Amino acid sequence: MYLFLCIVSFISVFPLYWMVSAATNKSADVISGRLIPGGYFMENLNNLLAAQNIGRAFGNSFKYAAILTIVSLLVSSLAGYGFEIFHDKAKDTLMSIILLAMMVPFVATMIPLFQMFSKAGWLNTTIGFILPTISTPFLIMMFRQSARSFPHDIMEAARIDGLSEIRIFFQMFIPTMRSTYAAAMTITFMNAWNSYLWPKVIMTDANSQTMPMVVANLTEGYVTDYGMLMLAVLICTLPTAVVFFCLQNAFAEGITGAVK
Amino acid sequence: MKRKILAALLASTMVLSLVGCGGGSAETPAAPAADSGAAEEAPAAEEAPAADAETPAAAGGDETLTVWCWDPAFNMNAMYEAEKVYQKDHPNFKLNVVETPWDDIQTKVTTAATSGDLSTLPDIFLMQDNAFQKNVLAFPDVCMDLTNSGVDFSQFAAGKTAYSVIDGKNYGVPFDNGAVVACYRTDLLEQAGLTIDDFTDITFDQYLENGKKVLEATGKPLISMQAGECDLIMMMLQSAGASLFNEDGTANIVGNDTLKTVMETYKSLKDAGVLTEVNSWDEYVGDFVSGNVAGTINGCWIMASIQTAEDQSGNWAITNMPSLVGASGATNYSNNGGSSWAVTTNCANPDLACDFLASTFAGSNELYDNILPSGALATWAPAGDSSAYGEPNEFFGGDAVSAKIVDFATKVPTNITGAYYYEARNAVATAITNYINGSDLETELQTAEQTINFNMQ
Numbered sequence: 001m002y003l004f005l006c007i008v009s010f011i012s013v014f015p016l017y018w019m020v021s022a023a024t025n026k027s028a029d030v031i032s033g034r035l036i037p038g039g040y041f042m043e044n045l046n047n048l049l050a051a052q053n054i055g056r057a058f059g060n061s062f063k064y065a066a067i068l069t070i071v072s073l074l075v076s077s078l079a080g081y082g083f084e085i086f087h088d089k090a091k092d093t094l095m096s097i098i099l100l101a102m103m104v105p106f107v108a109t110m111i112p113l114f115q116m117f118s119k120a121g122w123l124n125t126t127i128g129f130i131l132p133t134i135s136t137p138f139l140i141m142m143f144r145q146s147a148r149s150f151p152h153d154i155m156e157a158a159r160i161d162g163l164s165e166i167r168i169f170f171q172m173f174i175p176t177m178r179s180t181y182a183a184a185m186t187i188t189f190m191n192a193w194n195s196y197l198w199p200k201v202i203m204t205d206a207n208s209q210t211m212p213m214v215v216a217n218l219t220e221g222y223v224t225d226y227g228m229l230m231l232a233v234l235i236c237t238l239p240t241a242v243v244f245f246c247l248q249n250a251f252a253e254g255i256t257g258a259v260k
Numbered sequence: 261m262k263r264k265i266l267a268a269l270l271a272s273t274m275v276l277s278l279v280g281c282g283g284g285s286a287e288t289p290a291a292p293a294a295d296s297g298a299a300e301e302a303p304a305a306e307e308a309p310a311a312d313a314e315t316p317a318a319a320g321g322d323e324t325l326t327v328w329c330w331d332p333a334f335n336m337n338a339m340y341e342a343e344k345v346y347q348k349d350h351p352n353f354k355l356n357v358v359e360t361p362w363d364d365i366q367t368k369v370t371t372a373a374t375s376g377d378l379s380t381l382p383d384i385f386l387m388q389d390n391a392f393q394k395n396v397l398a399f400p401d402v403c404m405d406l407t408n409s410g411v412d413f414s415q416f417a418a419g420k421t422a423y424s425v426i427d428g429k430n431y432g433v434p435f436d437n438g439a440v441v442a443c444y445r446t447d448l449l450e451q452a453g454l455t456i457d458d459f460t461d462i463t464f465d466q467y468l469e470n471g472k473k474v475l476e477a478t479g480k481p482l483i484s485m486q487a488g489e490c491d492l493i494m495m496m497l498q499s500a501g502a503s504l505f506n507e508d509g510t511a512n513i514v515g516n517d518t519l520k521t522v523m524e525t526y527k528s529l530k531d532a533g534v535l536t537e538v539n540s541w542d543e544y545v546g547d548f549v550s551g552n553v554a555g556t557i558n559g560c561w562i563m564a565s566i567q568t569a570e571d572q573s574g575n576w577a578i579t580n581m582p583s584l585v586g587a588s589g590a591t592n593y594s595n596n597g598g599s600s601w602a603v604t605t606n607c608a609n610p611d612l613a614c615d616f617l618a619s620t621f622a623g624s625n626e627l628y629d630n631i632l633p634s635g636a637l638a639t640w641a642p643a644g645d646s647s648a649y650g651e652p653n654e655f656f657g658g659d660a661v662s663a664k665i666v667d668f669a670t671k672v673p674t675n676i677t678g679a680y681y682y683e684a685r686n687a688v689a690t691a692i693t694n695y696i697n698g699s700d701l702e703t704e705l706q707t708a709e710q711t712i713n714f715n716m717q
Contacts, residue, residue: 031546115375220330220361222561
């Protein structure tokens with residue numbers, strides 16, 4: 001039993017280990033399959049800094065992902081809360097329609113979206129990045145499900161005490177649903193950080209490139225420096241890893257829908 | 261305290277999202293269906309003023325051009341050098357080079373062309389030769405006709421310009437050289453009692469014989485190739501002047517005797533163990549970098565990867581590729597890869613863009629000398645005469661490889677790519693894989709032709 005678990009965890013951890021060790025080797029060693037960490041970390045780092053504006057891309061990615069996470073959590077949780085707490089027949093039908101929208105792949109809506117955004121002058125802007133995913137059916141559904149476990153008695157009590165609906169949401173719902181927010185935050189941040197297709201279409205200016213785009217830049221050309229590439233991938237992975245590790249307890253709770 | 265921060269955060273995001281929503285509702289009606297239809301009909305004319313306001317490239321009447329290309333060490337470097345050369349006569353000239361991987365350029369061009377909004381395109385972009393015909397045929401509004409632009413196309417190798425000629429019109433200024441070179445490890449050949457001369461101007465029959473000797477003496481195959489890809493097949497086919505398509509664009513697979521010979525030759529190399537197949541590009545590069553094979557045949561750009569194995573300096577040599585036996589028009593020269601510059605119809609100053617290309621990539625020895633150290637070899641014939649091209653390369657045993665390759669490039673037969681080149685290559689790759697695994701050649705070729713015809717419908 002433990003042997004099996006060991007093998008499986010080795011298989012899942014190995015690519016991560018290989019990424020880290022490759023980031024410290026030179027390209028020729030990576031290709032020939034060297035697995036032990038080497039001494040080329042600083043050289044790779046210097047090459048990377050010389051080849052790409054990593055700082056700018058990191059900053060851009062972080063800015064887009066952070067703003068998108070905050071805004072979309074707020075919008076989606078308000079929507080999910082509303083759908084559940086004030087539900088009636090019409091709203092339930094509307095919810096089904098929203099869920100149907102989950103089935104439409106993004107590539108199908110990309111070209112009309114691009115047309116609209118280009119006309120509105122939103123290419124190369126933060127708003128252009130965040131607007132298409134500001135509210136996602138998945139998040140709305142997630143918040144709707146968790147609002148179901150929100151105790152109605154407390155709400156009634158709050159209403160009797162004269163708390164307005166909007167304050168009930170901000171002062172009671174949000175603090176109670178901390179773990180759901182944490183889970184949603186992890187998912188949204190990761191998606192925003194890793195998103196590639198949409199930014200690649202609308203970010204035509206070098207100043208607005210994001211981290212995944214920079215990593216993609218490194219694989220082009222006749223010679224790929226694998227050590228440098230792995231270092232860039234490592235840097236690109238760090239923020240999502242940090243967010244996940246910080247919120248992992250809450251994430252697990254949020255996914256299972258617990259209320260504290 | 262925590263609550264206050266939270267409240268402040270939420271309040272600010274509320275404001276932000278309201279701004280977002282407000283902007284959204286005000287702007288979205290600006291693009292109703294009817295409107296966009298009109299835009300599609302006359303994209304270039306109507307969108308151009310909008311482009312001036314939005315893209316920094318076209319701002320004002322200054323001499324700035326925006327360029328998309330993808331390799332900082334290679335084609336981006338070439339553009340920066342070209343900028344310097346052109347600035348000598350045009351001090352106000354400036355380039356805005358945006359690093360964009362080829363796949364991204366393809367996505368952006370497709371998005372812009374299908375949405376009818378070409379204003380997001382740059383002035384000049386680099387296009388893979390293999391994709392040139394496809395893009396010009398599929399999106400006729402994107403690339404500008406450069407036939408009478410002042411660029412002298414006759415000075416380029418004919419096999420190279422053919423990639424970007426559609427209906428007799430030139431749409432691309434050739435950039436990097438994809439002439440095929442055969443690279444060998446001379447130290448390994450020596451162990452089998454052979455030299456580089458035994459591999460020069462030979463046929464594939466002799467290649468096979470030599471390969472067997474090398475295999476016996478060293479236990480190493482002569483060449484490795486990526487399974488499921490047909491790079492070598494295509495190089496062999498083009499070396500005999502044959503293509504997967506006819507002049508009129510129809511598929512030329514069944515009854516293409518040269519293709520049949522190519523497939524049979526490939527299989528005999530594989531069966532003899534002279535050629536070994538690997539699963540990925542990384543393994544392919546790894547094979548010759550770590551000395552698992554005694555050489556490779558590919559576009560001359562592969563030499564940059566070979567030279568990453570610094571410990572093997574002096575042990576490599578290049579020569580021309582073997583020729584096909586039993587094919588009319590067989591030569592020792594072919595092409596794989598390479599790219600050309602295209603000027604878009606969104607370019608606000610086409611005269612400047614054309615003049616820039618004509619006086620740099622199609623007219624400056626200085627430029628080609630400057631970019632030679634980065635491995636960018638010209639297809640512009642006059643460049644080969646410059647002294648920089650005659651300098652010996654120590655890695656390749658002190659041979660003047662650059663001049664050699666420019667000479668190879670001028671002898672490459674043309675290849676008809678058409679709009680469905682990638683689809684055809686995939687179909688042929690499937691056919692060769694099945695054929696190697698024992699399936700009947702005629703049947704496989706018929707399936708391949710059917711697949712291509714299905715794609716073209």
